[in-house]
Amino acid sequence: MSQFQEKTQIIRIERLTTDIIRLTLESSRIVSTAKPGQFVMIRTGNGKDPLLRRPFSISQIANGKYFQILFKVVGRGTALLAHCREGESLSVLGPLGSGFRIHSNGPNCLVGGGMGIAPLLFLGKTMARQCSAPPLVVLGARNREELAPLVDDFAELGLSVHPATDDGSFGHHGLVTDVLKNLGLGDDCMTYVCGPHLMMTAVHLFCKDRGYGCQVSMETAMACGMGACLGCIVPLEEGGYGHACSDGPVFDAKELLWEVK
């Protein structure tokens, strides 16, 4: 048994910006089996509306019993979560899904956009410990306010971060793919990508072009998070569908069907 349904206590609530929040939750069981790239399903309220759990990447683990999620308030579920108080409990299901497959020896590059940065912190921390060389980190967001606190987290791990913002207020003014092009990544580089679909498409094409490996973490609507509802599909290159919650959320980008206009 490596998944659990737990009442987890909210240890800490940090408001990084007006609408980006970090929750620290306690569950030694979930933490004991969690791997970078996995996610949890959280009940955001006690009522029946919103009805379904919401998926969030595990963005950090610590001390064998704490884990963090980092989220943005975009709708009712996240608004309810943002309204919680320290000391209260949340029902959490996890850890769920496949994680990133870490290449311990090759050069690694983490590419995150917006809230897609969340799982990369856990990944970066793990790599810093496991891999022969630390990964390069490229992070994009709308502006300094949203990006700076997240960049700090990676910096604390001793990783060098290349930021990019839409408005140029922090790091490169433009897209993460611009940054990637100028980084001089090693030949057999593996990229680990999580962010908006358009960004992942662009990074996939870039990697395909250069012959780099590319793992992407896919976001879809999810009802169950555990392979039961068959709602969370992503179209596969070979035809048919993969299930984001059980076959993913991390997929080899080559196996997916990318709609490129």
Added chain:
Amino acid sequence: MSQFQEKTQIIRIERLTTDIIRLTLESSRIVSTAKPGQFVMIRTGNGKDPLLRRPFSISQIANGKYFQILFKVVGRGTALLAHCREGESLSVLGPLGSGFRIHSNGPNCLVGGGMGIAPLLFLGKTMARQCSAPPLVVLGARNREELAPLVDDFAELGLSVHPATDDGSFGHHGLVTDVLKNLGLGDDCMTYVCGPHLMMTAVHLFCKDRGYGCQVSMETAMACGMGACLGCIVPLEEGGYGHACSDGPVFDAKELLWEVK
């Protein structure tokens, strides 16, 4: 226009027992027209579940802009209300319904049971000011814990209270009707009753027997609180139904059909 739909700020939350709570809300408009016996309809949450507003008696007004409700946590709506924080806002509709018709000259007796005590405080306060003689007050509840804090409120108004509890832990051990029988009420006494249905039935019969007037405040399920849904009916003596929200909640007990076994 004497009804309003308002975002009212929660000024104060007092937990009288583990499940009895008093909220102080601010709305000068609602307070300006509120009369004893009237009620408000409150949205207990922001979601769609629970969907409907919940009715609560106005149990006090103060300083021309504050009003209080006193409630017991019995289900999801009241649980949500109990979970609110000071400074937050609640959507309130009111004041609604007919109030008590105060007899300024005759002897008056307020009879309350459980949360039915709530509207009687506002009534008692008004009578203390308006009436030639202060009303007698008979209050019943399960035990001292639930009753004592409410009795204190009446005592502060200078009214003499005759308490009764189911377990005998405070005042008379037994029913409010036992107390009533021994009070020696004046001949043309008017009683104002709010509490469990069985209690109101008993008080009505007692009053009918003695020829006292009897006004009762009826509780029914309510969807709208303003005469639009026709859901809140109470059977009338003459046949047909009255509407608790618009014809009541206060009725002359004689006009209602009482099921007496």
Added chain:
Amino acid sequence: MGSEMKDVDLRVSIGSLNLKNPVMTASGTFGYAREFEPYVNLNRLGGVVVKGISLEPRAGNPPPRIVETSCGMLNAIGLENVGVERFISEKMESLQGIDVPVLVNILGDTLDEYREIAKCLNGVPGVAGIEVNISCPNVKKGGVAFGTVPEMAASVTTAVKENSSVPVIVKLSPNVTDITLIARAVEDAGADAVSLINTLIGMAIDHRSRRPQLANVIGGLSGPAIKPVALRMVYQVAQAVSIPVIGIGGIESTEDVLEFMLAGATAVQIGTANFVNPRASEEAVDGLARYVAEQEMDSIRELIGGLILS
């Protein structure tokens, strides 16, 4: 709000009835309209549909009549109403002076009753339209609801239509296998519009007392819970008929109105939401005006049936 939005065109037509905007209130959820005056400027609404009226007064069902369910409510009011005579002399009288079309919802147990009510209402000042509730059981046909058999629905439509000079809207029941069959039948019988959906039939039980929660055992389910069913039926009916469709079911907000119009509704009715937020209807009018302005549309009518498929 009113003046700055002057230029925004929210008008829609239901047959010969021209509405300022598509937002009406649903029968049985808005009383006789005056109840909402403390909260709503009635003149700003597209129309109000008053509580269902029968030939004779009805006391309605015994209590309990309502019970809350998940994101919805069940009601078994039992069509309590003052009867058509008192309705005309008291309620319509009290509505004089309001600058909003008043539509009268009517119901009966026999064809004759429908016909008689229509006659009584014909020519009454202020009655801008008739909405025919065909969810009632036909007592002559063993209690099968008029609204579940195309031929019966058509007969009711004809009976009312022949005795009305104002537009006749037929309100469809969702408790049928194929609502488009009923919609087409009433269109063929001359209905000027259809409105849908009425409530879904439901039930609630109190496991403690082991009794039904409604004295009437079954009741009508309304509110946000039924919105997906309503939207689907409006979409299907809008494709099946060429008369205007009025969307009803779980509508609470401007966004909901937009969805129903995209699905093919020319206008909408707000029901249960009036209980939760008495200002829901007027707020939806404001929201539509803002939307049309923001989207720089010439008219809200561009939205009707504008769902993009593929």
Added chain:
Amino acid sequence: MGSEMKDVDLRVSIGSLNLKNPVMTASGTFGYAREFEPYVNLNRLGGVVVKGISLEPRAGNPPPRIVETSCGMLNAIGLENVGVERFISEKMESLQGIDVPVLVNILGDTLDEYREIAKCLNGVPGVAGIEVNISCPNVKKGGVAFGTVPEMAASVTTAVKENSSVPVIVKLSPNVTDITLIARAVEDAGADAVSLINTLIGMAIDHRSRRPQLANVIGGLSGPAIKPVALRMVYQVAQAVSIPVIGIGGIESTEDVLEFMLAGATAVQIGTANFVNPRASEEAVDGLARYVAEQEMDSIRELIGGLILS
């Protein structure tokens, strides 16, 4: 829990199928059961109904396939499944060793397909019963769902029944005018039980993109939102037929199970609630055991149809 409750009798029977307790899981909401092993002791359940199986594998509908609605969800999975062959070789194989009846939900576009699947499953070890999903459109009859016409529902029942040695449960669609007509037709055709309800047909629209929220445009509504409709239909069907009725629709808790049993259900299936609380089914078993003990009932069967009227 298990041992202290030893004396409590929760057993119910569906035809010749004896269940430890009335709590099953609904098709399409419990995967192939093994997915729930981290959370649930499968052996404690009354039965599990696995995802609907067709003759050939189906890829299902394109995304998006699910969308949340008020107290419910819409799904248009499009019956994605591995086909009956791989189902038998892989999925049934993996279920060996579980001490719980496995019921297989089947579906087809033609009578022949239903018949063929039944034949394939007949005699397969571990298959304790067949649940026939008749909500699918009959391709030969122009896409009218098998479940909406009594004669068609009866034919499917006969076709499956003739080729099955285990009990056959027919799962009824709620999207009909009179569900008791379908229930009686399948009873007469030999069904051992009926289960209801399947999902209500619904739709959701994204007003921003002006597109349907499901690629398939329409989908099936499930969850607490539909419970009142499900309870009403179970109540009606239980009075109309004498075979056991299995209640489905919005069941989340022990209380919900009690309500469906009072309405006349012999057993129940928990669907969407499994997504919200994977332990919902086992918790309902615990709750029923506590209830029977507290109420000092001889058996949970005393509850079936025990609704008190008047």
